[in-house]
Amino acid sequence: xxxxxxxxxxxxxxxxxxxxxxxxxxxxxxxxxxxxxxxxxxxxxxxxxxxxxxxxxxxxxxxxxxxxxxxxxxxxxxxxxxxxxxxxxxxxxxxxxxxxxxxxxxxxxxxxxxxxxxxxxxxxxxxxxxxxxxxxxxxxxxxxxxxxxxxxxxxxxxxxxxxxxxxxxxxxxxxxxxxxxxxxxxxxxxxxxxxxxxxxxxxxxxxxxxxxxxxxxxxx
Amino acid sequence: xxxxxxxxxxxxxxxxxxxxxxxxxxxxxxxxxxxxxxxxxxxxxxxxxxxxxxxxxxxxxxxxxxxxxxxxxxxxxxxxxxxxxxxxxxxxxxxxxxxxxxxxxxxxxxxxxxxxxxxxxxxxxxxxxxxxxxxxxxxxxxxxxxxx
Numbered sequence: 182x183x184x185x186x187x188x189x190x191x192x193x194x195x196x197x198x199x200x201x202x203x204x205x206x207x208x209x210x211x212x213x214x215x216x217x218x219x220x221x222x223x224x225x226x227x228x229x230x231x232x233x234x235x236x237x238x239x240x241x242x243x244x245x246x247x248x249x250x251x252x253x254x255x256x257x258x259x260x261x262x263x264x265x266x267x268x269x270x271x272x273x274x275x276x277x278x279x280x281x282x283x284x285x286x287x288x289x290x291x292x293x294x295x296x297x298x299x300x301x302x303x304x305x306x307x308x309x310x311x312x313x314x315x316x317x318x319x320x321x322x323x324x325x326x327x328x329x330x331x332x333x334x335x336x337x338x339x340x341x342x343x344x345x346x347x348x349x350x351x352x353x354x355x356x357x358x359x360x361x362x363x364x365x366x367x368x369x370x371x372x373x374x375x376x377x378x379x380x381x382x383x384x385x386x387x388x389x390x391x392x393x394x395x396x397x398x399x400x401x
Numbered sequence: 402x403x404x405x406x407x408x409x410x411x412x413x414x415x416x417x418x419x420x421x422x423x424x425x426x427x428x429x430x431x432x433x434x435x436x437x438x439x440x441x442x443x444x445x446x447x448x449x450x451x452x453x454x455x456x457x458x459x460x461x462x463x464x465x466x467x468x469x470x471x472x473x474x475x476x477x478x479x480x481x482x483x484x485x486x487x488x489x490x491x492x493x494x495x496x497x498x499x500x501x502x503x504x505x506x507x508x509x510x511x512x513x514x515x516x517x518x519x520x521x522x523x524x525x526x527x528x529x530x531x532x533x534x535x536x537x538x539x540x541x542x543x544x545x546x547x548x549x
Contacts, residue, residue, distance in 0.1 A: 201425060202489055361417065
């Protein structure tokens with residue numbers, strides 16, 4: 182029998198997991214959100230607003246999944262459906278990251294990225310039009326990414342055997358994950374985006390992680 | 402860029418690195434002698450031994466399985482629980498054992514998350530009290546990737 186996790190436990194799970202898990206897995210999305218939806222040079226309040234909208238979108242999705250998991254009282258059916266959606270979300274997210282990074286790198290490292298940016302420019306523009314138009318919807322979509330820590334929270338919500346407890350638990354879990362990721366976006370704003378070389382390294386990181394997501398979706 | 406911005410950014414990075422490092426220390430892979438990935442195994446309970454069985458096999462991510470502990474001799478066991486971890490933090494995957502009618506102890510409905518990176522290597526830490534003595538045993542469990 183799964184040991185019960187109370188509301189504080191869900192929050193702690195997110196808080197600790199944010200540092201030990203989310204910083205590694207979700208960092209490229211935080212960098213992407215900041216660059217795509219908050220213009221360069223925007224003040225901290227704008228960044229915070231955009232990043233908060235992204236996290237709110239994630240949390241809304243988590244709440245829905247927690248509600249379903251808690252109501253179902255059994256993870257197996259839910260996991261089967263969710264696991265089917267996951268690789269698709271992973272592939273789309275990976276593609277968006279790769280194309281966005283290629284497009285952005287085109288201006289920063291001309292010799293290396295000009296050709297790639299040209300080749301992918303049109304495709305990137307098309308995808309950007311198809312991609313969610315604001316940070317909230319992007320977060321809501323990315324909430325469906327297959328994530329081990331999210332699965333753990335959903336398993337705990339399932340053990341709760343109650344829809345609203347599962348939903349509230351997942352909201353607290355999502356809120357708990359936010360500080361580490363907000364810290365990352367703050368560091369990105371203060372240290373990276375104003376410096377061309379570091380910003381380029383950040384975009385290469387986004388590109389590499391996008392490729393990794395595409396690869397994981399392919400092998401899944 | 403203002404110096405205070407750089408300083409604040411460095412402080413934030415330092416806090417994130419320290420926090421991440423502290424969490425990683427909690428989930429460092431332990432050294433284990435028992436591997437339940439392919440076969441059931443036998444645990445040392447101090448003055449006694451017990452068989453540890455997994456059903457059904459092979460254990461897969463997001464698929465429920467049971468872990469049964471079958472003592473080889475008459476031994477009083479209580480507060481048995483098992484905690485599963487992997488190198489990356491995967492939250493509290495803790496399960497309690499219940500006494501079964503045949504004298505064994507079973508943790509039912511164990512469901513382990515599917516790692517987004519494709520890692521299938523888990524570690525279980527079984528703790529409890531055997532004849533009033535605390536016991537703690539670790540074992541490895543590599544899940545099997547579901548067929549496409």
